[in-house]
Amino acid sequence: MNTFRSLAFVAALLPLLLAGDALANIEAGTSIAVLPLRHAGDVSDTAASRIADDIRALLKSRGANVLAKDKSERLSHNRRAACTSKKCLDDLIALCDARMLLGGRLTREGGALTLQIWLYDAKRQTQGKPLLMATLQDRCSGKCADAAAQKTLAERATRDLIAKARSLGAPAYITVQSTPAGGTVRIDGAPMGVTNMTFGVTPGKHVITVEKPGFKLSMHELDVEAGARGNVSAELQKSESGDGSGGNSGGGGAGGSKVTRLFAWITLAAAVGGLAAGIPLIAIDGQGTCDSGHVAGLCKERYATLAGGVTLTAIGAAAAITSAILFYVSSSSTRGETRKASLTPLFGAGTAGLRVDLTF
Structure with missing residues (x-):
């Protein structure tokens, strides 16, 4: 050659x-x-x-x-x-x-x-x-x-x-910014990078989405000409759907807080019922009469309600504490804090209870 x-x-x-x-x-x-x-x-x-x-x-x-x-x-x-x-x-x-x-x-x-x-x-x-x-x-x-x-x-x-x-035409450019920064940018469904950056695209209409964990999806449509530069500014809003990590309590967002608040009301009702029944039973224990013909300690006319009253009162008190904690956890969504509760029923021979795991 x-x-x-x-x-x-x-x-x-x-x-x-x-x-x-x-x-x-x-x-x-x-x-x-x-x-x-x-x-x-x-x-x-x-x-x-x-x-x-x-x-x-x-x-x-x-x-x-x-x-x-x-x-x-x-x-x-x-x-x-x-x-x-x-x-x-x-x-x-x-x-x-x-x-x-x-x-x-x-x-x-x-x-x-x-x-x-x-x-x-x-x-x-x-x-x-x-x-x-x-x-x-x-x-x-x-x-x-x-x-x-x-x-x-x-x-x-x-x-x-x-x-x-x-x-082939000159390229067009789209500058994507978000608050907060660090959102994942997709242009026409294709991942391009994270904000804040400028991306080169073919001229014409494009659909731009910005997503970030914990925030709502932000979607924009932009038509850019060859050689021109378009701008997208996304104000990301906190998500109300949660991240799905709340467990049985539903913690991790507004959806989770609704479930948590429901459990809070249920346990509050149980607390009121337990205390309303248990305290009077403790109060009336030993009251009544006993004829001389009855064996000592076996007087049918006297109330022996201490055991039941103590049990119901303890359950009511535990339910009241649990209810207060759940109301506290469910209020986190309005203040943007991370609080989660997981409820686990416990059953055993002659026993029953509720385990509460809290995350602050």
């Missing part, structure tokens, strides 16, 4: 490509990693490497923050298959800590030299597919040695490629 002829072809092509709107979303300071060009056919390693170097130089001239060549080469080392899947591209983005990836493939078969260049923008690609920026083909056989012929061919191919790139 004529390395100098190929380099001249690419050198004539790339400035035109980069000068147009095809890479308009590469702004000054944008971090970008240029991966080594894959090549096949009558293409040498040296030729592919020099073309990649030219691409890096041109990107730097536009103010892009280009990842060092040696680091880019280490990232793609041992990757035998082309990296075009979302997982592969996202893995590379994370490894090199860059916003964009640029890669390509250079092939030569017979008299045709083909160069593909693609760009992956982590902020723009919501569908997880790389943005194909250029597919160039040199079919000029022996006349390629003529500089004028190279320039004419490159200009003609570049016009077609820039038109194709422009048809």
